Amino acid sequence: MQQAVAAPDPNVQSVTRALGLLAEMNRQRVTTIRQLHAATGLPKSTIVRLLGTLAAAGYVANDKRQGGYQVTSHVQSLSCGYHGDPLVVEAGRPWAVEYTRRHRWPIAIAVLDHDSVRVRCSTIPDSPISPFHGTVNMRLRLLTRALGRAYLAFCPPTERDMLLAILKSSSHPEDAGARNRASALRILEATQRLGYAQRAPGVEPRSSSTIAVPIRRGDSVLASVGMTYFKSAVSAHDIAGSYVPLMHELARNIETSMIALQP
Numbered sequence: 001m002q003q004a005v006a007a008p009d010p011n012v013q014s015v016t017r018a019l020g021l022l023a024e025m026n027r028q029r030v031t032t033i034r035q036l037h038a039a040t041g042l043p044k045s046t047i048v049r050l051l052g053t054l055a056a057a058g059y060v061a062n063d064k065r066q067g068g069y070q071v072t073s074h075v076q077s078l079s080c081g082y083h084g085d086p087l088v089v090e091a092g093r094p095w096a097v098e099y100t101r102r103h104r105w106p107i108a109i110a111v112l113d114h115d116s117v118r119v120r121c122s123t124i125p126d127s128p129i130s131p132f133h134g135t136v137n138m139r140l141r142l143l144t145r146a147l148g149r150a151y152l153a154f155c156p157p158t159e160r161d162m163l164l165a166i167l168k169s170s171s172h173p174e175d176a177g178a179r180n181r182a183s184a185l186r187i188l189e190a191t192q193r194l195g196y197a198q199r200a201p202g203v204e205p206r207s208s209s210t211i212a213v214p215i216r217r218g219d220s221v222l223a224s225v226g227m228t229y230f231k232s233a234v235s236a237h238d239i240a241g242s243y244v245p246l247m248h249e250l251a252r253n254i255e256t257s258m259i260a261l262q263p
Helices: 013-025 033-040 044-056 073-079 087-103 146-154 157-168 173-179 181-194 236-261
Strands: 060-063 068-071 107-113 116-122 139-141 208-217 220-230
Touching: 013 033, 013 044, 013 068, 033 044, 033 068, 044 060, 087 107, 087 116, 087 220, 087 236, 107 146, 116 146, 116 220, 139 146, 146 157, 146 181, 146 208, 146 220, 157 173, 157 181, 173 181, 208 236, 220 236
Parallel strands: none
Antiparallel strands: 060 068, 107 116, 107 220, 116 139, 208 220
16 A cells, blocks of 8 residues: 655745744844744754854844844845734734624724724624624724724824814814814813713714724824624613723733734
C-alpha cells in the first residue's frame, strides 16, 4: 500500500519567523539574541541567520554601543501602503462582533469626519434584529445623532468649540440647533450628565433609537460606539440599567485593545 504523503506546508517558515522577529524587536528599543530567543522560542542559530538577513536588507542594525539589535527607520516602509481602518476600528471590530453575538443588537463604530462622524464598522450583518440594512460609510450629524453627540459631548472643550463653530455655519437641516450655542451646549451638558448619548427624538426612523458612548485615549475622543435598537423591544429602564453599562464596558475593552495593538 502506498504511504500517504503529507501535504506541504503552504507557509514559508523563514518569512513567518522573520516577521515574528521584527514584531518582537519593534516592542523593544534594543534587544539581544538571548532576549529574542526567550520571547520567540526560536533557536539562537536561526535568530542569528534571520538578523543577518534583515540587517542586509536594511531593516535591522546591530548597535554594539547599545549592546544589542534594533529596528531601523526602514521598517516604516512596510506600512506605507496600508490605507485601512484607523487603529480604533481595527481594535474595536472583534469586540463589536462579540457584543452583537451576545446581545443581538447591532453595533457601529464611527470616527470624526469634518462636521459629522462616519460609520467605519457595523455589525448589522451579524445581527438578526437590526433596524437597518447597512450603515458603513454613512455620515451622521454631530448634534442630532447618538454617535455624533457621543463624540461632540465628550471631546475636549477646545475641539468642541471648533466643531460647534463649523456646525453654526452649516446649511444642513440637522445642524440648525447649533445656531443657538446656548441651546446646543444644554444638549451636550445633558449628555455628559447621563454619561451616554441618545439620538434626537425627531430623527427618522422614529421606530428605532441609538445609544452611544465615546472611545477615549486620555482626554481625547478617538471614536464613538453605539447600539441601535427598536424602541418597542427595549424599555428605557433596560437601556439605563443594562445596556448603557454594557456599552461602557465595550468602549473600555476597545481602549485596552488599542493599547495592545500600538507599537
